[in-house]
Amino acid sequence: MAPEICGKKMASARCFFVKETGFSRPSCLTLTVGIFARPAAEEGAFLPPRTSRPGPWFSSLRHFFSPSALPLRAALFSLCALAILAPAKLSAQTWTSPQLGNIFDEGQPVELTFTTEADSVPWKITDFWHKQVDSGTAAVSEGKAVIKPKVATVGYYLLNVDPTKAGAALPEAYTSFAIVRPHVSKDPLKSPFGAMTHFAQGMNPEMLPTLKRIGIESIRDEHYWAQVEEQKGVFKFSPKSDAYMAACKKAGIHPLIAMTFGNKLYDHNDGPSTPAGFEGYGNYGQAILRQYGDEIRWLEIWNEYNGTWAPPSARKDLESRYTTYTAMLKTAYDKIKAVRPDVQVLGGAAILIPLPFFEGIFKLGGLKSMDAIVIHPYRQEPEGVDTEIQELKALIKKYNDGKEIPIWVTETGRHTKDEYDWEKGKKMFEMGRAEGARYLARIYTLLLSEKVAKIYWYLSSDHMEFVSMGLLRNHAKEESGMGRYAVAPAYVSYANLIHQLDGAEFVRREPMPEYSRTHVHTFQRDGEEIRVAWATQPSKLRMKASGPLKVYNLMGAEVPVQAANGEIVFDLTEDAIYVIGKVEEVSEVDSGRRVIASSNDDYTKTQGGNNWYYGYYENGVFKELKQVETMWGYNWGGVGGFLAISPGDMHPEMNSPAVLRWKSPVDGKLTIKGHWENKGQGDGIIGVITVDGKELNSQQVGGSGKPRAEVNLPVEVQKDTIIDFVCKPGANTAYDATNREFMIIQED
Numbered sequence: 233m234a235p236e237i238c239g240k241k242m243a244s245a246r247c248f249f250v251k252e253t254g255f256s257r258p259s260c261l262t263l264t265v266g267i268f269a270r271p272a273a274e275e276g277a278f279l280p281p282r283t284s285r286p287g288p289w290f291s292s293l294r295h296f297f298s299p300s301a302l303p304l305r306a307a308l309f310s311l312c313a314l315a316i317l318a319p320a321k322l323s324a325q326t327w328t329s330p331q332l333g334n335i336f337d338e339g340q341p342v343e344l345t346f347t348t349e350a351d352s353v354p355w356k357i358t359d360f361w362h363k364q365v366d367s368g369t370a371a372v373s374e375g376k377a378v379i380k381p382k383v384a385t386v387g388y389y390l391l392n393v394d395p396t397k398a399g400a401a402l403p404e405a406y407t408s409f410a411i412v413r414p415h416v417s418k419d420p421l422k423s424p425f426g427a428m429t430h431f432a433q434g435m436n437p438e439m440l441p442t443l444k445r446i447g448i449e450s451i452r453d454e455h456y457w458a459q460v461e462e463q464k465g466v467f468k469f470s471p472k473s474d475a476y477m478a479a480c481k482k483a484g485i486h487p488l489i490a491m492t493f494g495n496k497l498y499d500h501n502d503g504p505s506t507p508a509g510f511e512g513y514g515n516y517g518q519a520i521l522r523q524y525g526d527e528i529r530w531l532e533i534w535n536e537y538n539g540t541w542a543p544p545s546a547r548k549d550l551e552s553r554y555t556t557y558t559a560m561l562k563t564a565y566d567k568i569k570a571v572r573p574d575v576q577v578l579g580g581a582a583i584l585i586p587l588p589f590f591e592g593i594f595k596l597g598g599l600k601s602m603d604a605i606v607i608h609p610y611r612q613e614p615e616g617v618d619t620e621i622q623e624l625k626a627l628i629k630k631y632n633d634g635k636e637i638p639i640w641v642t643e644t645g646r647h648t649k650d651e652y653d654w655e656k657g658k659k660m661f662e663m664g665r666a667e668g669a670r671y672l673a674r675i676y677t678l679l680l681s682e683k684v685a686k687i688y689w690y691l692s693s694d695h696m697e698f699v700s701m702g703l704l705r706n707h708a709k710e711e712s713g714m715g716r717y718a719v720a721p722a723y724v725s726y727a728n729l730i731h732q733l734d735g736a737e738f739v740r741r742e743p744m745p746e747y748s749r750t751h752v753h754t755f756q757r758d759g760e761e762i763r764v765a766w767a768t769q770p771s772k773l774r775m776k777a778s779g780p781l782k783v784y785n786l787m788g789a790e791v792p793v794q795a796a797n798g799e800i801v802f803d804l805t806e807d808a809i810y811v812i813g814k815v816e817e818v819s820e821v822d823s824g825r826r827v828i829a830s831s832n833d834d835y836t837k838t839q840g841g842n843n844w845y846y847g848y849y850e851n852g853v854f855k856e857l858k859q860v861e862t863m864w865g866y867n868w869g870g871v872g873g874f875l876a877i878s879p880g881d882m883h884p885e886m887n888s889p890a891v892l893r894w895k896s897p898v899d900g901k902l903t904i905k906g907h908w909e910n911k912g913q914g915d916g917i918i919g920v921i922t923v924d925g926k927e928l929n930s931q932q933v934g935g936s937g938k939p940r941a942e943v944n945l946p947v948e949v950q951k952d953t954i955i956d957f958v959c960k961p962g963a964n965t966a967y968d969a970t971n972r973e974f975m976i977i978q979e980d
Contacts, residue, residue: 327715334409350395415447437479514567554592614675645690669721728788772821824980906974910934912967
């Protein structure tokens with residue numbers, strides 16, 4: 233699952249666009265899996281590390297969401313609204329529940345109703361890990377089967393029915409439900425837990441109490457400038473805007489408002505670029521404050537300015553981006569503070585963690601015009617985000633007299649439409665949703681360990697094409713047939729994390745042996761220790777405790793544990809667990825198997841860091857790439873063309889294969905495990921592995937070959953043996969952005 237680089241000739245320029253393969257989102261950065269091929273005039277500019285979030289936009293989609301397309305959008309949304317509000321004919325089989333999203337409090341009886349033409353409804357229930365926990369057969373009365381399972385344990389569940397009529401099978405159906413612990417936040421205003429909504433795009437605020445019940449205390453949304461000010465100097469807020477703000481107030485949820493996007497009355501549809509335009513933008517911010525008063529505590533200046541959304545004059549190059557943004561930020565800040573000094577102004581408005589973009593803003597004095605800085609750290613895997621935030625903190629202190637400012641993550645999430653074999657074609661995407669639930673617990677733990685002030689999960693519910701990103705499924709058009717707002721695993725993971733960590737302070741990450749892939753992060757609340765533990769590679773963790781421990785799994789169920797001589801051993805996976813209680817000692821059990829290198833986890837910005845080198849072949853000779861500043865951070869590149877290496881991806885050039893090199897620090901027998909992946913529509917690439925120059929493995933990936941090629945290769949090395957992972961182009965380099973992930977394993 234990743235956006236792909238696609239290429240085609242247009243006039244004399246080599247133009248590229250991203251073909252969406254499951255990742256895209258309105259108002260977001262034009263992203264790729266890690267390498268973005270730009271028009272010839274900008275060759276040498278490279279894009280960000282592989283992410284798990286929306287990729288670049290086709291022009292038509294981008295313009296559909298631009299202010300100039302408001303009349304078209306209004307007409308289409310009106311038609312959609314009429315369709316939704318019109319009397320609906322129920323399908324033969326539907327789900328209903330007394331609880332929105334099929335979400336039940338711990339101790340509350342579970343009840344779901346299945347409307348059907350069947351006369352018998354056998355059913356079974358499985359948990360998050362696909363273990364069957366209950367089954368039965370429901371009688372049908374007046375076309376309804378009421379299912380009342382005896383499931384009482386906190387967690388996420390799938391309910392599957394196989395209805396029959398007169399002995400003949402009808403189509404099977406699924407829905408999901410959850411049992412959660414309601415949560416009352418210790419300090420709602422200071423709570424870091426939020427979610428992104430799209431009420432401005434038609435989401436229904438009826439979901440707000442469902443967010444509040446698990447401790448989500450803030451939402452992020454918009455009042456679009458082009459809609460608010462259709463006549464210069466005249467500000468009108470739509471009934472839709474007023475309604476969702478009133479719903480937030482009623483639910484006790486605090487809105488963060490992003491001031492978006494351009495207004496054709498000022499400079500350009502895509503945003504202001506002159507002092508007069510910046511004044512207009514600041515006046516729009518004042519209008520929001522006048523309309524909603526003390527309901528507004530935070531305003532965010534733009535959204536992802538280093539991505540898609542910026543005026544043409546700012547899109548010319550990196551310097552134009554940060555210069556234009558800083559001027560807009562300063563004017564907006566002064567305008568907002570002039571009428572509401574108490575309102576916190578959030579600056580930066582960045583996708584990923586783009587240090588070059590930020591440094592440009594800081595050099596121009598932008599830090600003095602922001603109370604906090606915004607990042608959207610989308611990434612393929614959570615691990616490593618803490619290191620990037622540490623780099624950002626150091627940069628802030630460099631330009632801010634050694635002082636930090638708060639960091640807000642106003643979007644993070646994961647989008648994948650992966651499917652288990654049993655669900656193929658059902659549009660449930662349970663596999664992808666499960667990956668999102670695992671991802672959420674890990675990235676939130678890492679962000680909280682860096683004391684990030686607020687974190688907003690993208691999204692509160694599936695929306696438009698962003699199926700599988702939501703805490704809940706779609707409210708209006710749920711194509712899986714699972715029902716309106718049917719709960720997703722990420723909601724349950726989030727509920728559990730909030731319940732365990734709300735009000736807790738980060739203490740430390742527990743030390744582990746060299747090459748360990750185990751994470752244990754210790755927090756403390758009211759004198760009680762809370763540890764969040766997981767491993768990116770299966771491992772065993774030993775804890776020595778002086779008293780009883782409570783252990784909760786990813787979905788929030790308490791797990792019974794047995795101590796032997798005061799010690800408990802846990803089998804860790806990517807499913808985070810929460811361990812509550814006093815622990816005297818934490819250590820990893822040596823299994824004799826160590827991942828001594830990982831191409832993704834060990835990625836660095838330094839040649840030779842963690843024994844990895846980043847380069848290319850020139851006439852068969854390895855040459856090192858350079859760190860290149862881009863709008864989105866730093867990549868390995870600098871040679872020209874589209875040759876680049878990022879944390880999860882590689883892009884070759886003709887006659888210049890991209891090469892990821894590892895120098896062994898050990899002697900002995902090792903195993904290389906991993907994959908190449910190229911889902912592009914081009915002729916694919918050739919993935920080659922060499923050891924001290926000898927080719928040991930070569931596979932066609934994409935094109936005429938499979939889109940994913942697995943590697944499981946035993947090798948024998950000595951200290952300083954060189955292993956090269958080589959990405960060679962085919963007949964051309966169109967669609968050649970290639971994902972790779974390799975681990976080098978040592979076993980006793």
